[in-house]
Structure formats: structure tokens, C-alpha cells
Amino acid sequence: MKTVTLYTDGACSGNPGPGGWGCILRYGDKEKELSGGEAATTNNRMELTAVIQGLEALKAPCIVELYSDSKYVTDALEKGWARKWREQGWMRNKKETALNPDLWEHLLDLCEKHTVRPHWVKGHADNDYNNRCDALAVAATGGDK
16 A cells, blocks of 8 residues: 555634635655635534545545644544544533534544544644645635634
8 A cells, every 4th residue: 555644734714714724645756735615614624624635635545644733633533532432423422422523424434445644743833744734724714814
């Protein structure tokens, strides 16, 4: 299997509000940038959408080194929280429902196709690819974050 690097970020102008997402796929010396937005959404939905869109752009199953500044995304994947929420009928615990089950369901399905290795990176710091994803996401909101 090919190993691809995926950088992602989401942004929201207000939370909820207009949102955007951006991602960069890297394989060897090739790079592909993707971005998009929604008129009314949340930051976490945009973070998830960035990962989903990046994975959907892959034409074959890959090993994916995922870099995100969203602990919501990286922890839920790495620590198995999202799978547990799905097993519990999209409940975080006995009283709280999990947020964004539609996106998590889609992302978990993609994680069954690809081998996704999540890595958390500090946002707005020294990772040029994360910073570029942030710029793509903010631009897709139609304004400033």
C-alpha cells in the first residue's frame, strides 16, 4: 500500500457560523490541495469534513499519516472514542449523545478502507502544511476566523 500524508484544518467564523475546511495530500513529490465551505456549521464539523474530503480523494486504499490540530479528531480516532460512540448507538456515555454522528460514521467507514494514523500538531505554529490548511479553511469561510 502507498503511504500518503494528509494535513487538515477546519475554521469557523462564529461557532456556529460560516465554516471552511482545507486539506493537503502529499505523496512523493506530488501535492494536492482541496478546500470547501458551508454557510452554517461548526468548527468541529469542518475539522471532520477536511479529513473526510482528504480520504475520499484517494483512489485506492492507502496508509494515511493524518496531521491535524484538532484534538477532537485525533483523540477520537487514536483513543478509539469514535468507534465506542458508534458501538453505543452514538452515545458518549449514558446521558450524552455524541455530536456529529453523520460525519463520524462516514469517517469511520473510510478508516476501514484506509489505515489512518492520526498525529496531533500544534495549530498556528511551525508546521507549514498545517498553516496552509488553516489559510485554505479560513478563505473557504468567506472571511476571517
